Amino acid sequence: MAKNDDVKVLGAWPSPFVMRARIALNLKSIDYEFLEETIGSKSQLLLQSNPVHKKVPVLIHGDKPICESLIIVQYIDEVWTSAPSILPSDPYDRAIQRFWAAYVDDKLFASMRQIKSLEGEEKKAMVEQATEGIVLLEEAFEKCSKGKPFFGGDRIGYLDIAFGSILGWLRATEKMGEVKLLDEAKTPRLVKWAGRFCADGAVKDCMPETDKLIELAKVLMAKMKGAPPKQ
Amino acid sequence: MAEEVKLFRTWSSPVALRVIWALELKGIPYEVILEDLSNKSSLLLQYNPIHKKVPVLVHNGKSIAESLVILEYVEETWKQTPLLPEDPYERAMERFWAKFGDDKVLPSLWNVFNKQGKDQEEAIVPAQENLTYLEELLRGKIFFSGERIGFLDLAFGWLANMVSVFEEVMGATVLDNQKLPSLSAWMKNFMDAPIIKESWPPRDKLITKYQALREARIEKEAPK
Numbered sequence: 001m002a003k004n005d006d007v008k009v010l011g012a013w014p015s016p017f018v019m020r021a022r023i024a025l026n027l028k029s030i031d032y033e034f035l036e037e038t039i040g041s042k043s044q045l046l047l048q049s050n051p052v053h054k055k056v057p058v059l060i061h062g063d064k065p066i067c068e069s070l071i072i073v074q075y076i077d078e079v080w081t082s083a084p085s086i087l088p089s090d091p092y093d094r095a096i097q098r099f100w101a102a103y104v105d106d107k108l109f110a111s112m113r114q115i116k117s118l119e120g121e122e123k124k125a126m127v128e129q130a131t132e133g134i135v136l137l138e139e140a141f142e143k144c145s146k147g148k149p150f151f152g153g154d155r156i157g158y159l160d161i162a163f164g165s166i167l168g169w170l171r172a173t174e175k176m177g178e179v180k181l182l183d184e185a186k187t188p189r190l191v192k193w194a195g196r197f198c199a200d201g202a203v204k205d206c207m208p209e210t211d212k213l214i215e216l217a218k219v220l221m222a223k224m225k226g227a228p229p230k231q
Numbered sequence: 232m233a234e235e236v237k238l239f240r241t242w243s244s245p246v247a248l249r250v251i252w253a254l255e256l257k258g259i260p261y262e263v264i265l266e267d268l269s270n271k272s273s274l275l276l277q278y279n280p281i282h283k284k285v286p287v288l289v290h291n292g293k294s295i296a297e298s299l300v301i302l303e304y305v306e307e308t309w310k311q312t313p314l315l316p317e318d319p320y321e322r323a324m325e326r327f328w329a330k331f332g333d334d335k336v337l338p339s340l341w342n343v344f345n346k347q348g349k350d351q352e353e354a355i356v357p358a359q360e361n362l363t364y365l366e367e368l369l370r371g372k373i374f375f376s377g378e379r380i381g382f383l384d385l386a387f388g389w390l391a392n393m394v395s396v397f398e399e400v401m402g403a404t405v406l407d408n409q410k411l412p413s414l415s416a417w418m419k420n421f422m423d424a425p426i427i428k429e430s431w432p433p434r435d436k437l438i439t440k441y442q443a444l445r446e447a448r449i450e451k452e453a454p455k
Contacts, residue, residue, distance in 0.1 A: 051432055052331065052364065061320075064320050066320070066323045066327075067327060068326075068330055071323050071327055071330070073321075074322075074323070074326070075319050075320070075322075075323040078322065079319045080320035089284055090295050091304050091307035091308045092290075092295070092304070093301065094303070094307065095295045095300050095301070095304040096295075097295060098297075098300045098303065099295070099300050101283065102297055102300065136281065147286045194394070
């Protein structure tokens with residue numbers, strides 16, 4: 001295989017952002033080497049290929065590094081143009097999916113990940129915020145899917161990848177926080193969609209197990225409590 | 232079918248300007264709807280119920296929010312005067328740095344703006360580090376996108392105007408022209424570029440607005 005065709009993903013198993021890159025490559029049936037970072041340390045390769053953020057995922061295509069998960073997904077869609085398309089062809093549909101993907105990252109995931117360390121009224125408020133966001137995504141699903149199984153239609157697309165990749169942590173948060181975020185009563189379509197997403201061939205091998213995420217979260221939270229106060 | 236393009240903006244919003252520049256550069260006729268964010272119109276709330284902010288583009292009745300999402304939509308809908316390069320890697324780079332601008336550069340500058348004294352001195356360090364990345368990006372180029380203004384220039388356009396406004400209001404320098412010559416040159420080139428130069432909000436109004444904003448914020452942070 002020519003060097004220009006080498007595809008590597010620098011990642012870590014718990015990261016939803018890393019999952020996005022892997023799902024996109026899987027959808028396109030692209031072989032890649034998964035280079036797993038050790039949690040708690042950063043490899044030379046990571047520091048070299050993402051000097052600005054020093055974070056995973058990094059896609060290394062040939063000798064070119066690409067960073068930021070949603071930018072990586074778009075890159076994959078634009079380089080490997082064979083079916084399936086990850087973004088839809090219509091500019092308005094693309095804009096809607098980009099809008100909601102940004103919402104998942106900027107609003108939903110941010111509020112969701114705080115829940116497990118909160119208590120009482122603060123926790124209640126954050127849970128409400130997160131569930132309101134998911135209800136908005138239920139409406140978005142109705143509009144985007146147009147009666148089909150995924151946001152992207154018949155197959156997983158950009159917004160499925162953006163939102164679906166946080167399902168592992170969503171379930172871990174539900175268990176740890178003893179709360180319901182994806183609710184049969186409030187968001188029935190998304191509950192079914194979540195099942196389909198996690199079972200999809202492009203997803204199931206890189207979706208982390210909920211219990212493993214919970215174990216990791218507990219270890220990290222304990223470390224943080226033991227650490228000196230942050231400046 | 233007649234095209235109907237409307238843009239919701241405020242007189243001062245730097246991110247709404249991104250969309251104005253894109254529409255103007257591509258020669259697309261549009262109607263401006265001027266908003267007052269302290270008194271939002273029912274139309275704005277209808278077209279952007281999630282964030283209730285500007286800019287919002289309405290094209291033949293369909294609304295799109297979030298300036299960088301709108302830029303990509305404009306680029307994909309009207310193909311003349313392309314703003315993004317064709318090569319996927321170059322496109323990924325422009326998107327990466329546009330995100331860096333919004334996620335890191337702008338907040339770090341706000342952090343300097345909202346502070347004073349020692350706190351401000353400390354805040355200047357990461358802001359200058361971020362600006363140094365932009366200096367390196369520009370090396371050997373007139374514009375971020377190359378020979379002509381492109382997506383990344385529009386994404387960073389706010390810098391050309393707002394840095395000097397901030398510096399005047401704060402009475403402090405963040406952008407050292409000597410240390411960041413390429414970035415300083417870009418700011419001047421972008422500021423004075425055709426189409427761009429007609430679009431800037433009145434500077435005296437901006438100074439007044441940001442002076443009031445800074446006073447309010449400093450007072451809020453001050454120890455009681």
